[in-house]
Amino acid sequence: MIDLNRVNKKFGKLQALDDVTLTFDAGKSYALVGPNGSGKTTLIKSILGMVIPSSGEIFVDKENIKNHWKYREKIGYMPQIGRYPENMRIGQLIDMMKNIRGNNRKTDEELVHAFNLTKILDKRMHALSGGTRQKVSAALAFLFHARIMILDEPTAGLDPVSVEILKEKILREKDEGKLFVISSHILSDLDDLSTHIVYLFEGKIQYHNTIANLKEETQEGRLGKAIAVYINQNSFQHTLQE
Amino acid sequence: MKTLFLFCFFLSLPSLLISNVLVVSPSGKIQSIKTGIQEAQPGDTIIVKAGTYKEGNIIIEKSIVIIGEGYPVLDGEHKYEIFTIHANDVTICGLKFIDTGTASMHDVAAIKVLDSRRVKIIANIFTNTFFGIYFSNSSYSWIEDNQLQANAKAEHEIGNGIHLWKCEHVTINKNQIEGHRDGIYFEFVTNSLITNNRSEKNLRYGLHFMFSHNDEYRNNFFVNNGAGVAVMYTKNVKMYGNTFEQNWGSASYGLLLKDISNSEVIDNQFIRNTIGIHMEGVSRTLLDKNNFYENGYAVRLQASCDDNTFTQNNFSSNTFDVVTNGTMVLNTINGNYWDKYQGYDLNKDGIGDVPFRPVNLYAMIVERIPSAVLLWRSFLVMLIDRAEKVIPVATPENLKDNSPTMKPYDRS
Amino acid sequence: MPRIIKYIFYDILRTRFILFYTLFLLVSTMAMFQLDTDTGKVIMSLMNIVLMVIPLVSIVFTTIHFYNSYEFIELMLAQPVNRKVIYFSEYISTALSLCIAYIIGVGLPIILYGISPSSLTLLYIGLMLTLVFVSLAFLASVLTRDKAKAIGITLLFWFYFSLIYDGLLLWIVYSFSDYPLEKLTVGLVALNPIDLARIMMLLKLDISALMGYTGAFYQNFFGSFWGMTFSAGVLALWIILPLLIGARIFIKKDL
8 A cells, every 4th residue: 555665754853764665555554663863754754755755755545646646535544743823722623634634535533532532622722631642643544544554653642542542543444444554652552553663773774564473473462571681682693683 | 368358458458559450261261370460561460360371481570569369370280389579569469379280409499589779578378389480689578478388208308498598688487387498487587577477387496587687586386306406506686475386306496596596585474395395506695584394304505605694494394494504603593493493491581592503413414424314313313413402413513593583483 | 825825814804903904004194194294204104104014914824824824725626726826826915815904005195185106106016015015024934834933034034124234235335435336326226125115205304315426327327218127127026935935835845
């Protein structure tokens, strides 16, 4: 569904993405992991067209996204930090999004209800807490039945109950054949949600495999542990080579 | 028409009482003016009936009176000078002169008066004449109530409306002159009066005035002339109550004063001229009670002027009030009204407590660098002027009105 | 596009700044007409406001608005919406709201107190300057992500065009006063939209200032049909060029 072909991105001297070649397939769920500043958000934003790659191509459904925008209809995006027009009320924001996506298809308002957003529809965005903001972001991302869901740190700042609601939602949608790309620091969350793992470090893909394989390779049962072991092994190899 | 005829008739009544009257008429016994003049004795009166007379150049060398009845037309057929007068005591009244010849070498006129005295040119009409009325070396004469009109396009195609050379004691009153080179031209004319005339749309000057001492002009209108009015190389000229209006163009003046001394400019109106008064080499002249309204420059005072006095004038809505090209100030400016004055009057005596400096720095810059005119009314220029008003650096320090009035003088 | 414009418009009206701006223009214009019976003088004073205040307000307001709508822009960018649509919607909404404020604030009194060629020219140059400075503000805003920096750039733009440029022009004219400079200065004036607008206005107001040979030259040039077309065309370029350059940058910009 999404193909990245030798994508590079430089911010000044900083190489945010280094020769990234990657394929995301429908019906699968990818965990995008890596330390802070490893290029996760840049990768996501590149797919959304918010960041323009310095070189390389990105295809969504075999269509090069360069100078295109229609393909974003297929994508539901939940940003890391949801930034919204501060003066708008939640209700207005949701209405506006529906209005702009402009399709008459039935919207998926499950999360709006599940997060109890219906009770605070007249609250203004600037009055919201970080967690409520995240809820709004999540609700908006799922609103349009998009086949590709890109979630940037979806659980950060959410209360445990809401995290569970969101996780369930993701699992259900995944089973319906949607593609999920989820970045997170909280590896335990990803463990349940993802089938594949992409490990980014300094803009490079260090590891790309199924989670099952990773666990097998490292002989670890938990994703967090498995990654830690993998990293240790690799850095050990690096030192040996030197 | 009848009244005009009667007027002319009574004017010459004394001579009529003791002399003959001859009638020229296209259908009468005498059919040409020339014949009439031939048959007349000095002191006789010739009455010309309505009709068109094409007789080429008519020379008058007798003291006679010629009166038109119903404006008979004297046609110069674009070839001839119509009347050439060389006699004292001639009166020409109620005739219409059209289409004189044109020439560049000598001055062809509708009426030319040479070396004569006591000539009266009254209530005639001149249409498309090269020169209208031309006086040379004549004196004690009247030019009154005439209408002169021409529509030339270029200066070389046309002569002056009323042209006087080397005359004295001439009165020019209530004439209307339009479309000539100069409306009224004076050269070496002394002790004469120009009153109540209207000189309009002339190609060069409404009034052109040189070497003509001790003259006075009063209550004339000079409107929309190519270069306004020029008064040059003269002393003792009095200019009272005239209106200089709409003399608009890149080299146009309401009034150009050049090498003038001991003169007076009083009670005049200067309205919408590019330059209200341009003064060059003017000395000991009084400018009093004039109104300057909506001119580009109200007064352009060259450094060559000295000992002149500006007082009780109103300056309002002019782009620039006064400009000068020097720093020496030998003139007196006192007690005028300036609409740009922003001072205060604490003791309420109607006179501002701080002096007004009418010279604007930007105007001085434009004077030196004409291209700078493009910056007029920009923020920069506003700042420069403000700064200059506070600390004068480039504008003449002494050029100021020490007692500017708070209110304009009422002239109505 | 109309939907997006609608939302931006709504957002701009919510801040009430436009309302205050409209009132400010309305009150000061009305006051000037009340205080002075001479329409020519009023237009002259209004011209000073238009040449100073309109560019300043337009450029600063637009920049602040642009940064305040960054969230909105980011939100839109993740949606199936063309970047160009977002950019031009922002431009149209901002420019339109400022123009409406100007038309109500200055245009309405002018219509009430009498239309003349000079007042219509004033209306025209005010609108053009609004559009020019909104364009410049967009350019400055896409050049940098830092709001303070962008406002700095816009103020510099304003300061440059209303003061510094004229100073340079005066200096050039002064230094080369021995040469025939008329044509050069026409070209130089075209490089500053405020100067251009001012001269268009001068031709309608007090041409008496434009005198002498030089004045006659400018009057012949700017007063002729071609001169007016030239001025209007250059002003239009001043609107279009920064806007399009800004659009190019915006389309390639990482957000």
